[in-house]
Amino acid sequence: MSIDVDPDCIFCKIVAGELPSDQLYEDRDVVVFKDIKPQAPFHGIIIPKSHIATLNDLRDEQAELMGRFFVIARDLAAKHGLPGYRVVLNTNAEGGQVVFHIHMHLLGGRQMQATLG
Ligand code: 5GP
Numbered sequence: 802m803s804i805d806v807d808p809d810c811i812f813c814k815i816v817a818g819e820l821p822s823d824q825l826y827e828d829r830d831v832v833v834f835k836d837i838k839p840q841a842p843f844h845g846i847i848i849p850k851s852h853i854a855t856l857n858d859l860r861d862e863q864a865e866l867m868g869r870f871f872v873i874a875r876d877l878a879a880k881h882g883l884p885g886y887r888v889v890l891n892t893n894a895e896g897g898q899v900v901f902h903i904h905m906h907l908l909g910g911r912q913m914q915a916t917l918g
């Protein structure tokens with residue numbers, strides 16, 4: 802499987818090892834690292850190694866890849882002793898997306914608030 806790379810993308814640079822990150826998990830297709838500005842005691846960023854800008858750019862045949870994000874989130878939450886947690890995927894500026902390499906936030910370690918938006 803070939804990996805798409807955007808040379809200007811900070812998460813592609815993390816995948817390539819050109820930018821440091823505090824890594825939590827890696828497999829053939831996925832990397833998880835700690836958020837540089839954590840919004841909870843545990844804040845992981847789950848990304849595909851291949852550059853996909855937003856959820857809108859996800860191809861139908863990549864659905865299984867995104868499905869694995871949930872399995873990885875579940876297992877990381879268990880590994881880090883999070884009894885409850887939240888996963889978030891922001892899409893486009895209006896959805897709060899700042900880094901345009903698709904990623905899922907995994908947040909835990911404190912009581913999540915009721916508000917989402
Ligand atoms: P978004 O708002 O796009 O859903 O979330 C992007 C997240 O990436 C933010 O929570 C931000 O703190 C995190 N982030 C941005 N740049 C870096 C970086 O260079 N390293 C790490 N580890 N996280 C980053």
Ligand code: ZN
Nearest residue numbers: 810813852902
């Ligand atoms: Zn990228």
